[in-house]
Amino acid sequence: MSAFPAPVRTTHRGPGRPRNDELDGQVLTAVLELIDEQEDVTAARIVQRSGVSRAALYRRWPALTTLIAAALDVGREVPPAIPTDGNLRGAIFSALFGATAEAGVTDYPEERFRQRIRLVMADRELQKAYWSSHVARRRIPIEAALRSGIEQGILRHDLDAEACFDLIAGVFYYQIVVRGDRLDDDRTRERCRAALDVAWLGMQPNN
Known part of the structure; x- marks a missing residue:
């Protein structure tokens, strides 16, 4: 589950190209739906369900493990600092x-x-x-x-x-x-x- 198979690229991504939060959200939602439905999470299923192209998927997450890890963390936040000057x-x-x-x-x-x-x-x-x-x-x-x-x-x-x-x-x-x-x-x-x-x-x- 480490990496996606390398896609055939027809365009060059310029340096510093910003991420598209909307597309990121579509992908993460698709992964979570697959997880919640206890379906295997594959690149083909993510593309089909999210409507995001394979090229866009590969640009954002070069490995399936990092994508699933990000999806599993949706809805969770880093807790605030704990005060240490009292009890x-x-x-x-x-x-x-x-x-x-x-x-x-x-x-x-x-x-x-x-x-x-x-x-x-x-x-x-x-x-x-x-x-x-x-x-x-x-x-x-x-x-x-x-x-x-x-x-x-x-x-x-x-x-x-x-x-x-x-x-x-x-x-x-x-x-x-x-x-x-x-x-x-x-x-x-x-x-x-x-x-x-x-x-x-x-x-x-x-x-």
């Missing part, structure tokens, strides 16, 4: 539970989330593309807040902020992927909160 634990927990509360909104329905898990687990190259181009960016605010907590002495000086984020995120993914529960269920959220309390206690300095 750091409360600020981080609020950010985490605020993000999970949005998991079931119309822009990113649960079924698409499950399709995303299925697709990336079936294709390591897609998984890596989605990670590097989208997922890694959304970790930045919480990782920055954790590093601030380490610098302030609120958290242990020997902590690895990336590892801590993995631990925290794993709490939520376990509920969805392993237990099959919903993050908008009160009991699920209570389990997550209890697990985060344990994790936070372990991240604090030993007094």
Whole structure:
């Protein structure tokens, strides 16, 4: 799924040619429709459904993996910076539970989330593309807040902020992927909160 077959080009694309947001939207919508319908995402199907030419498709996304990764991220945003000058634990927990509360909104329905898990687990190259181009960016605010907590002495000086984020995120993914529960269920959220309390206690300095 790495690259599209090279098309026969009849025109030369000039340097600095701007992207067409309307065409981008048509392509991404077509890919999402195929994903939501659990259809295989191929260049031919994207072209047929979007009405965008193969040449335009190749100019925008040289690899099918990067296109699918971009489509899977439609409706998701990089969270804002977390304030670190007050109750750091409360600020981080609020950010985490605020993000999970949005998991079931119309822009990113649960079924698409499950399709995303299925697709990336079936294709390591897609998984890596989605990670590097989208997922890694959304970790930045919480990782920055954790590093601030380490610098302030609120958290242990020997902590690895990336590892801590993995631990925290794993709490939520376990509920969805392993237990099959919903993050908008009160009991699920209570389990997550209890697990985060344990994790936070372990991240604090030993007094």
